[in-house]
Amino acid sequence: MLHPVVLSGGSGTRLWPLSRQNQPKQFLSLIGDRSLYQETILRANGLPDVQPPVTVCSQLHRFMVGEQLQAIGVTSGGIVLEPVARNTAPAIALAALHVLASDPDATLLVMPADHLIEDEAAFRIAVAHALELARQDWLVAFGITPDYAETGYGYILRGEPLGEGGFRIERFVEKPDLATAERYLAEGSYAWNSGMFLFRAQRYLDELGRHAPAILEAARQAWATAASDLDFIRIDEAAFAASPDDSIDYAVMEKTDRAAVVPVSCGWSDIGSWSSLWSVAQHDADGNRHEGDVISVDTTGSLVRASERRLVATIGVDDLVIIDTPDAVLVARKDRVQDVKQVVDRLKAAGRSEHLFHRKVYRPWGSYDAIGVGERFQVKRIVVKPGAALSLQKHQHRAEHWVVVSGVAEVTCDERVFDLHENESTFIPLGSVHRLRNRGTEPVELIEVQSGGYLGEDDIVRLEDVYGRS
Amino acid sequence: MLHPVVLSGGSGTRLWPLSRQNQPKQFLSLIGDRSLYQETILRANGLPDVQPPVTVCSQLHRFMVGEQLQAIGVTSGGIVLEPVARNTAPAIALAALHVLASDPDATLLVMPADHLIEDEAAFRIAVAHALELARQDWLVAFGITPDYAETGYGYILRGEPLGEGGFRIERFVEKPDLATAERYLAEGSYAWNSGMFLFRAQRYLDELGRHAPAILEAARQAWATAASDLDFIRIDEAAFAASPDDSIDYAVMEKTDRAAVVPVSCGWSDIGSWSSLWSVAQHDADGNRHEGDVISVDTTGSLVRASERRLVATIGVDDLVIIDTPDAVLVARKDRVQDVKQVVDRLKAAGRSEHLFHRKVYRPWGSYDAIGVGERFQVKRIVVKPGAALSLQKHQHRAEHWVVVSGVAEVTCDERVFDLHENESTFIPLGSVHRLRNRGTEPVELIEVQSGGYLGEDDIVRLEDVYGRS
Structure with a gap:
């Protein structure tokens, strides 16, 4: 069976100020209404005879992944949470272990979450070719037929034809200079390394064990204590952190003698900068x-x-x-x-937060937007999703007023539990144990006015939390 | 006695998006913390033996003028409100009538509110010269010695010297083309027309009566029913609207045979565009x-x-x-x-408001800032000045929540009058007659959450208002 694996690894800043650490490129709607992650999931889901897609993402982005999947109504094949980033070889190993648990003959289609593909039909044909090669135990990379001399990508040089539109990989080459890139383009036997792969899961683990055993071992150790929590799969942090940090290209593809490439021309772009977004946009x-x-x-x-x-x-x-x-x-x-990196570096050096968070912050229960700030107060616009609840919490330094502007909120404030309807308000004194819950079917929208001498997000004691954050 | 008259006429859009119809250039802090209007008032106030400055401004800007005067602690010589704009000749006539009522021998120093003067010492010397000439019954224009070939200003050609650093005016010339401007600069006998003038008030009215009697007549009629209200002087709208719309240059200075010019080099700029602000800024x-x-x-x-x-x-x-x-x-x-005008024209054509108002709006009682807007709600941050009160009012389509974040607000809600302290809140139901007042000595800051199907500013019935707006 074919299992799409979507790697949501990047936390890039090249699209700052729209991309932030807590909402990187793959979760942004850059072209059209859906995010690149959602487009990737839907593209995978549209393939014939495909299993629900598996996502490997940072712990930090788990609720965003959950929400974006829900918004497009796609059943998840599991969301594997990386406690730390260790590059693609370990991430794919986790996905392989996860999928093999239920399907020993699984084939993986690995796709980065943040790429654009305009011609899905061409992509589907390439996948069909790659599937044939994978059945013959090839590890297949998708190579993008270049249409100009790009110096920002790695290239793959193809060797002898294998049939099914594929070729043995002669070698991988690093990002070239312009003259070299122009020669590659003219020669016609080079393709861009897209970061997309297709192979049997067991075969990948076998090759990983042969060429990068420390990675496989760390992934197995981390997986040994894996626990499911809703769609999320949590692994052992210390074990996974012990893995070498390496890409599938270096760890496996460049070393195995069964590496194949299927060239494809499918309007692919990794949208690596604002100028490349401009290029692909109408x-x-x-x-x-x-x-x-x-x-x-x-x-x-x-x-x-x-x-x-x-x-x-x-x-x-x-x-x-x-x-x-x-x-x-x-x-x-x-x-x-490309120098947006300099701006982000200055923000980091100054201890600022504009590269980390947007003003509007997504939480498992909904979102909040800090719309107004004063010397001793802050105003937030809060949306609680149907069925969701904030943690049972208290604050040491601030009191809160809540005014409901739509929906019905269930409020806990110390001993009392009561409903707050549209146009009603309540006050949560400093130190009170409180919770906000939406038992209805429509979102609850409310305005929170915080007051106090310290209004940081870290003034929170979580006594109980349905999302495992207490 | 010397009476400064500050003309706050412009409602220019050349500094959009900072300047808006309800807060034009003269009220902006463009260089430093004070507005051009405040700088103009302080410059006038720093002259020797000078009377409190008179301001002539649009009715629309009266509270902003009052507040900006108060902020710099300058006693006003009166704020004459123009119900409609009729250019400088009628505006100065109103100021002359106002000042002559208490000082029959008054001399006026007329200054536009939105100009920058860097060298105040040079300006003061020029004023001293102009005063001498005014005593000899000259109507004096201040001419700025050009330091480059500007094509955006009118010029004044000087004739025979009159002593006191002044010259008879040979003629006024329109904005020249570049070649002509370069010739003017080379010849050295031309100066920029600064829009600043100095003359005896009675002498101005005499000349106005001779050369533009309709303007004088309209001003007299409008003045006949003038009424004072705090520092504001309200005149008859219909009478004033009947005045021809004309500048002092055309109506008087170009026609009288007693026109003089005092050239001055005082780092003057009218900051007519963003590029000219860039030029004068460090x-x-x-x-x-x-x-x-x-x-x-x-x-x-x-x-x-x-x-x-x-x-x-x-x-x-x-x-x-x-x-x-x-x-x-x-x-x-x-x-x-200069093409910012095209943007403003498009905003006008589209019926938008970004050329009219800022998000933060100043009112006689303080200010509000619409910090958040949703489908059926709006959040405002409201500041009420010490001693100030909003009108007694009601709304047909919205209810309001008030949360006080600093200060003590006195709230009237139908029959009840009560104090709302920091961290307290109240609800004003739809249709309730209510008022907010600050009886304290510190500003009251509060968050207002409005809810309802229609949230426009025009949903207000004012039953009573200390600022004459009911």
């Missing part, structure tokens, strides 16, 4: 891509993205990237966007 | 002017202004103007900022 007649509320005068070749309830106006500018978010706006020359 | 070593929270990488020659609690990051851009406000951000090439 433009207007002036070469602009506008998202949101934008007024532009004599503007060309620019990517302009306005955040909700804000207007971005441009006059007489060319080849810019303008990305507006609730707490930060980036204005960069399109050919300099 | 720059860093890369030619940048940053205001607020800005991180810039390889950026040169740019004016970047971040609004409160927002970060602006720039990478690899040159000669841009980036102006961030809570609801709109402008990114323009510095030499194209």
Whole structure:
């Protein structure tokens, strides 16, 4: 059986200020309404005779993964939580162990969560070819037929043809310089290394055991104590942390003698920067891509993205990237966007948080948005999902007012439990043990006014939590 | 006696998105902490033997004028409210009538509220010269000695010297083309028309009566029913609206045979655009002017202004103007900022409000800021000044929750009047007659959560108002 494995590894900052550590690229809606992760899941789910997709992601992103899966109505084949990041070889080993537990003959289709594929039909044909090769015990990489001399990707040189549209891999080559990339393009036997693979799960583990036994051993140890919790699969942190940090390319594909490549031309992009997003997005007649509320005068070749309830106006500018978010706006020359890293480094060095979180924060129970801050108060807009509950908690330094603006909230405040309807409010004194719950079928939306001398998120004592956070 | 008259006429949009119809350029803190209006008032107030300054402003801006005067602790010589805009000749006539009522021998120093003067000592010397000429019954214009060939100003050609550093005015000339401006600069006998004047009040009215009798007549009629209300002086709208719309230049200065000019070089600028603000502001070593929270990488020659609690990051851009406000951000090439008018025109055509109001709105009693909006609710952060009160009012379509976060609010809700302390809240049901008042000495800050099917500002029935708005 074919089991898609979606690797949600990246925590990249190249699309800052839209991507943040707690909401990296794969969870953003960059083109269209769905995130790259959701598109990847749906693409996998659309393959013939496919099992529910397995996701391997950071512990940090588990609720976002759960929510995004739910939003597209796809049944999960399991969400394996990495307690620490150890690159792709260990992550795929976890997925293989997970899938083999229920299907000893499983085949894995490994896909990074943050890539764009425009031509799904071409992709499906390539998968069919790769499946044939996997049955012959090949470990198949998908190679993207280059359409220009890209210097930002690794390449795969193909060797003898294997039939089924595949080739033996002659060798992997590192990111080339421009002259080399141009030669690769002209020669026609090189493909971009897409990071997508297809192979039998057991075969992968066998090769991993042969070429990188420490990785396999660490994955097995970590897996030995795996525990399920809803769709989440938690593994042993210390054991997994002991694994070498390595990619499947280095650990397995470059070493095995059964590496194959299936070249494919499917409108693939890894959207590695704002300029590459601009390249793959549709433009207007002036070469602009506008998202949101934008007024532009004599503007060309620019990517302009306005955040909700804000207007971005441009006059007489060319080849810019303008990305507006609730707490930060980036204005960069399109050919300099790789230097967004410098901005993020400065934020890190200054101990700031604009690279870590958005103003709006997703939680397992819903979300909150810090819409107003004053000297001794903070205002949050809180949404609690149907059936969800915040932890039973108390604060040492702040009191809270809640005003319900839609839905019915069940409020616990010390000994009392009561319903709060639309247009009703309540007060949670400092130190009171309280909880907010939504027993209804519609989201509860409320305004929270916090007051006190210290209003940090870490002033919270969780006494009880349905999401395992207490 | 010398009476400064500050004309707060402009409602310009050339500094959009910072300037809005309800807060035009003169009320903005563009350089330093004080607004151009406050700087103008303080400059006038620093002259020797001077009377309290008179302000002529739009009815729309009366509370902002009052508040800005109070903030700098300057006693007002009266705030004359123009019910409609009729240009400078009628506005100065009103000021003359006002001042003559108490000082028949008054001399007026007329100053636009939105100009910058860097060298106040030079300005004071010029005023002393102009005073001497005014005593000899001259109507004196201040001419700015040009330091480059500006095509955006009108010029004054000087004639025979009159002593006291002044000259008879030979003629006024319109904005020249560049070649003409360069010739004016080379010839040395031309000065920029600054819009500042000094003359005896009675003399001005006499000349106005001679050369533009309809204006004088309309001003007299409007003045006949003038009524004082605090510092505000209200005149008859219909009578004033009947006045021709004309500038002092056209109506009086170009026609009288007693026009003089005092040339002065005092670091004057009218800050007519973002690029001219950039020009007069201090720059860093890369030619940048940053205001607020800005991180810039390889950026040169740019004016970047971040609004409160927002970060602006720039990478690899040159000669841009980036102006961030809570609801709109402008990114323009510095030499194209005059086209901000096109953006404003589009906003007007679309029936939008980003050219009219800021998200934060000043009221006579304080301010409110619409920090959050949802489908059926709105959250406002409200500040009520000490001693101030909102009108006694009710709403047909919305209920309100108030949570006090600092200070003590006196709340009227139908029959009840009670104090609401920090951390207390109350609910104003739909249709209830209510009022918020601050009887204390510190500002009251509160969070208002409105809920209802219609949340427009026009859903208000004012039953009683200390500011004459009911």
